[in-house]
Amino acid sequence: MSQGNSTIIVPENPTGDAIKVPVLKVFDGDGFLTRIKASELTGSPSDQSELHVAVRFAFIDAPELEQAGGREAQDFLSALIADRWVELEIRMKMDTGRIVDRHERIVGVPYLTEEYTDAEFKTSSNHSHSAAMFGGPLSVTRNIELEMVVNGWAWVLERYGPGERYMEALGDAQRHKRGIWAAQETNMPPWEFKQQKHRQKRLTEKTGTKCPVNGCAGNLLKRNGRFGAFFGCSTFPACKYTCQVAV
Numbered sequence: 001m002s003q004g005n006s007t008i009i010v011p012e013n014p015t016g017d018a019i020k021v022p023v024l025k026v027f028d029g030d031g032f033l034t035r036i037k038a039s040e041l042t043g044s045p046s047d048q049s050e051l052h053v054a055v056r057f058a059f060i061d062a063p064e065l066e067q068a069g070g071r072e073a074q075d076f077l078s079a080l081i082a083d084r085w086v087e088l089e090i091r092m093k094m095d096t097g098r099i100v101d102r103h104e105r106i107v108g109v110p111y112l113t114e115e116y117t118d119a120e121f122k123t124s125s126n127h128s129h130s131a132a133m134f135g136g137p138l139s140v141t142r143n144i145e146l147e148m149v150v151n152g153w154a155w156v157l158e159r160y161g162p163g164e165r166y167m168e169a170l171g172d173a174q175r176h177k178r179g180i181w182a183a184q185e186t187n188m189p190p191w192e193f194k195q196q197k198h199r200q201k202r203l204t205e206k207t208g209t210k211c212p213v214n215g216c217a218g219n220l221l222k223r224n225g226r227f228g229a230f231f232g233c234s235t236f237p238a239c240k241y242t243c244q245v246a247v
């Protein structure tokens with residue numbers, strides 16, 4: 001679904017302090033597991049213990065794994081940062097006043113610094129007299145969030161006030177139909193998807209009662225309809241059985 005191997009790289013340096021952390025496991029398109037010194041979290045240097053903690057990206061939202069593009073987004077992020085070290089710029093969460101959100105996850109923007117050697121730099125250029133630097137490796141720091149967005153694998157969380165570059169990257173990805181934007185009509189923002197899932201769970205309740213229709217393998221679910229609660233078959237719309245009282 002991505003355009004071959006032409007990943008768009010977005011050079012950008014962290015605007016504030018960043019700490020170096022390992023990427024132990026990529027959960028999905030916008031989160032990973034890391035290991036961090038407790039002192040980094042508490043600010044007391046005497047605490048030498050280390051803890052495993054989930055990192056949630058600050059300004060982007062990738063499709064849920066069950067959504068279209070969810071697996072691809074996870075694969076894309078894995079290809080960028082899995083088993084590597086990233087610099088994490090931690091964002092304070094306003095709602096909790098701490099650096100972890102209400103799910104005890106760190107919220108931050110990950111950056112990846114790549115060292116390109118003189119030789120690598122030359123092979124990536126078409127010019128025989130390439131503009132290689134004089135001595136030393138070329139170091140490029142990349143904003144991984146912006147790369148997820150511009151390559152078409154994440155939405156932007158506007159409510160958290162991302163910089164202008166995020167909206168530009170999103171617009172660019174949409175215009176060029178990259179990643180999830182290739183099938184725009186089936187796209188649902190992940191936050192809406194999560195809301196819908198939550199609503200459906202709340203609206204239906206298992207009863208443990210079998211559907212009485214002959215040959216139907218369904219169970220009755222309690223549903224909250226426009227005219228109040230009723231019981232309906234779990235196989236709806238295949239079976240349209242409903243009743244007011246489950247017996």
Ligand SMILES: [Zn+2]
Nearest residue numbers: 211216233239
């Ligand atoms: Zn039924």
